[in-house]
Amino acid sequence: MTTLQREVTRHRRRGDEKGAARNGASHRVASLPLLALVAFVFFFMYLPMLLIVIFSFNSSQVTTLPLERFTLRWYEELLADRKIIDAFVNTLIVGAGTTVVALLIGGSGAFALNRLKFPGKGIYEYVVTMPFVLPEIVTGIALLTYYTWIGFRLSLTTVLIGHVVFCLSVAVRTIGGRLQSLPRSYEEASYDLGASRLRTFFLITLPNIRTALLTAGLLIFTISFDETVITIFATGQQNTLPMVIWAMMRRGFTPEVNALATLTFVASLILIVMVGIRLREEA
Amino acid sequence: MMAEAATAEKRGLRKRPGSGARHIGRYALLAPSAAWLLLFVLAPVSILFLYSFWTSHNYQIVQEFTLANYRATFTDPVFRTVMWRTLRLAFLVTATSLLLGYPVAYFIARKVTRWKTFFYLLVIIPMWSSYLVRVYSWKSVLGDQGVLNLLLMKLGILQEPSPIFLYNVFAVYLALVGSILPFMILPIYTSLEKIPQSLVEASSDLGAGFWRTFVRVIFPLSLPGTLAGCTFTFVLVLGDFIASQLLGGTSGILIGKVIYGYFGLAFDWPMGSAMSFVLFAIVFTLIAIAARFGALKEG
Numbered sequence: 101m102t103t104l105q106r107e108v109t110r111h112r113r114r115g116d117e118k119g120a121a122r123n124g125a126s127h128r129v130a131s132l133p134l135l136a137l138v139a140f141v142f143f144f145m146y147l148p149m150l151l152i153v154i155f156s157f158n159s160s161q162v163t164t165l166p167l168e169r170f171t172l173r174w175y176e177e178l179l180a181d182r183k184i185i186d187a188f189v190n191t192l193i194v195g196a197g198t199t200v201v202a203l204l205i206g207g208s209g210a211f212a213l214n215r216l217k218f219p220g221k222g223i224y225e226y227v228v229t230m231p232f233v234l235p236e237i238v239t240g241i242a243l244l245t246y247y248t249w250i251g252f253r254l255s256l257t258t259v260l261i262g263h264v265v266f267c268l269s270v271a272v273r274t275i276g277g278r279l280q281s282l283p284r285s286y287e288e289a290s291y292d293l294g295a296s297r298l299r300t301f302f303l304i305t306l307p308n309i310r311t312a313l314l315t316a317g318l319l320i321f322t323i324s325f326d327e328t329v330i331t332i333f334a335t336g337q338q339n340t341l342p343m344v345i346w347a348m349m350r351r352g353f354t355p356e357v358n359a360l361a362t363l364t365f366v367a368s369l370i371l372i373v374m375v376g377i378r379l380r381e382e383a
Numbered sequence: 384m385m386a387e388a389a390t391a392e393k394r395g396l397r398k399r400p401g402s403g404a405r406h407i408g409r410y411a412l413l414a415p416s417a418a419w420l421l422l423f424v425l426a427p428v429s430i431l432f433l434y435s436f437w438t439s440h441n442y443q444i445v446q447e448f449t450l451a452n453y454r455a456t457f458t459d460p461v462f463r464t465v466m467w468r469t470l471r472l473a474f475l476v477t478a479t480s481l482l483l484g485y486p487v488a489y490f491i492a493r494k495v496t497r498w499k500t501f502f503y504l505l506v507i508i509p510m511w512s513s514y515l516v517r518v519y520s521w522k523s524v525l526g527d528q529g530v531l532n533l534l535l536m537k538l539g540i541l542q543e544p545s546p547i548f549l550y551n552v553f554a555v556y557l558a559l560v561g562s563i564l565p566f567m568i569l570p571i572y573t574s575l576e577k578i579p580q581s582l583v584e585a586s587s588d589l590g591a592g593f594w595r596t597f598v599r600v601i602f603p604l605s606l607p608g609t610l611a612g613c614t615f616t617f618v619l620v621l622g623d624f625i626a627s628q629l630l631g632g633t634s635g636i637l638i639g640k641v642i643y644g645y646f647g648l649a650f651d652w653p654m655g656s657a658m659s660f661v662l663f664a665i666v667f668t669l670i671a672i673a674a675r676f677g678a679l680k681e682g
Contacts, residue, residue: 131494138490141483145509145561148520151530155523164528209416218413227420233615233670235622237639238431238659241646245434245656246427265423268416319511326513328625333646342515349515349629353522361516368512375511376504 149365156358163353174359184344184360191325191341194256198263198324199317205264206271207313213272214279232269239265240333247334254336262330267320274319278312278382315378322371326364428663434656442650452657462641462658469638472552473620476559477567480616483560484567485609491568492575493601506572510565518626521558525549525630550632558626563619567612574608575601607677614673618666638662 155163159171178184209228213221231239243262247254286308290300328342335343341364348357435452438445456462491502509517524530525548532548535541548554578601586596624639631637638658645655 134486134490134494137483137486141487141564142505144483145564147530148524148558148561149509149517151523152516152520162528163523163526165530165533205415205419208412212410212413212416216410216413218410224417224420227424228416231424233618234666235618235639235662237622237624237642238663238666239427241642241655241659242427242431243423244646245652246423246430249430249434261423264419268419272416322511326511326515328513328515329622332643342513345513345515345519349519353526357519358523361513361519364513365516369508372508372511373504376507377500379507380500380503 152358153362156362163355163358174355177356178359187339187341187344190256190338194260194263194340195321195324197260198267199321202264202267202271202320203313203317206268207275210272210276210279213276228272229269231265236329240330244333256338258334259331262334263324263327266330267323270319271316274316275309275312278309282308315375318371318375322368326368431656432660434653435660437653439651439653444652452654456657456661465636465638465641469621472556473617476556476620477613477616479560480564480567481613484564485571488568488571488575492572506565506568514562515625517562518558519629521630525554549630552635554630555626555635558630559620563616566615566619570608570611571605574605578604610673610676614669621666
């Protein structure tokens with residue numbers, strides 16, 4: 101080792117120690133306030149919802165502390181309500197429909213973006229993303245005026261179209277992302293071995309993007325399940341669950357609403373945990 | 384062998400539809416989504432634009448071109464008050480969410496090791512679950528029977544429950560911060576996590592302390608995510624009418640609620656369309672600016 105090298109090493113080691121010591125010190129100083137802040141933020145985000153869950157099992161008509169007895173009465177009342185069951189079924193129908201349509205249209209769009217050069221590609225990408233980043237109220241109103249203008253009667257179909265518009269970018273981006281990381285050589289190898297385009301798609305491409313399809317599908321279903329704003333404008337006589345909740349909420353703060361809010365929250369929670377774990381794995 | 388391989392390759396090349404974009408048929412991939420966007424995104428926005436130049440008379444829409452709605456939108460004092468209130472609130476919610484959300488994103492991205500998925504889920508659960516339910520849940524805290532009132536009475540600050548916490552702009556502010564925070568945290572987290580550890584180490588090797596490293600290395604690299612978070616937050620507040628409707632009372636009336644009103648009881652679609660178009664233009668400009676700085680690649 102030359103003198104210069106030795107000098108550099110010694111210098112670097114000293115810097116290391118100094119840096120580490122300083123870092124360590126500031127870690128200790130910064131960590132406690134940071135932890136407290138993080139705890140506060142999560143408390144702030146979750147406390148109201150937690151209270152709703154607790155109140156939904158409380159026997160008192162008035163939603164306040166202290167708690168009375170534990171009861172499932174409010175849930176029983178919900179399940180006995182034909183209107184709510186119908187709305188729940190409608191929500192599932194719209195959610196499933198939205199998922200299928202958005203995956204088909206968004207999926208083909210993702211392929212087009214990934215595989216083709218076409219004029220206006222930039223604009224196309226912009227328009228796909230637009231409804232997802234614009235305020236939903238604008239999308240909802242635009243659809244309502246459009247439906248009225250072309251004389252399209254409001255129904256669950258018009259709701260479904262609205263949900264697909266909103267979710268299309270989720271499908272395009274999730275599937276597109278997966279396609280981008282899929283080496284083209286897989287498909288080329290398949291073609292070289294004489295497989296047709298259809299065969300290649302079903303045997304090579306589809307299995308490779310399966311997880312992305314599932315993730316996008318779950319996320320789209322979750323969004324559709326809870327979608328409120330576009331639905332308010334796009335729905336006709338038939339209601340989805342968020343519409344029933346919205347109507348109930350405007351009437352008052354009651355244990356039934358709390359029970360229904362809890363149920364939807366738990367349903368979304370399960371869906372989101374499934375999506376979240378997949379998203380983490382893919383990232 | 385050689386000949387066989389050559390024919391195989393020739394056959395392969397002939398049958399390889401994946402190469403080159405000569406097949407017109409492949410544009411069939413583009414057709415469904417392009418048609419969809421044309422029919423259900425561009426056409427509706429155009430019709431909305433058209434409506435905004437019409438008027439409403441005795442609950443009937445009159446199809447005559449006029450700029451009256453836009454003129455009213457910019458000169459009507461009530462509308463101006465509401466618009467400024469909405470913009471001010473959007474700014475406040477964004478600033479608060481940034482101050483609260485950035486440290487949380489930092490914590491999850493750079494301090495947590497084993498529980499990362501857990502914290503990630505804690506952030507996205509309120510993000511994707513019902514906005515309606517989360518906004519409504521604030522009634523349990525702020526209502527006259529709410530936890531805040533009970534707490535203040537316990538502490539002897541209040542003698543009887545006060546209705547002042549609900550149905551005003553402050554209630555809307557709290558509920559919006561509480562509900563929109565994940566939209567701030569997630570993009571910041573994403574960009575913080577992408578920063579290579581080697582850069583941070585290099586900085587401390589060169590003798591920089593925590594704050595210097597943070598200010599000179601970490602924060603600048605997290606700017607795209609931070610900008611994305613701020614844009615999402617701002618836009619979500621601008622478009623809100625649910626929190627305004629459920630918790631806002633009169634002092635918490637936001638532009639979204641006014642628009643909603645025109646499409647409901649007030650029944651003046653052209654006026655509501657003009658206002659939505661103004662909102663659309665503001666949001667569009669904001670997003671275009673953010674996109675120029677590379678913000679939309681995050682999240």
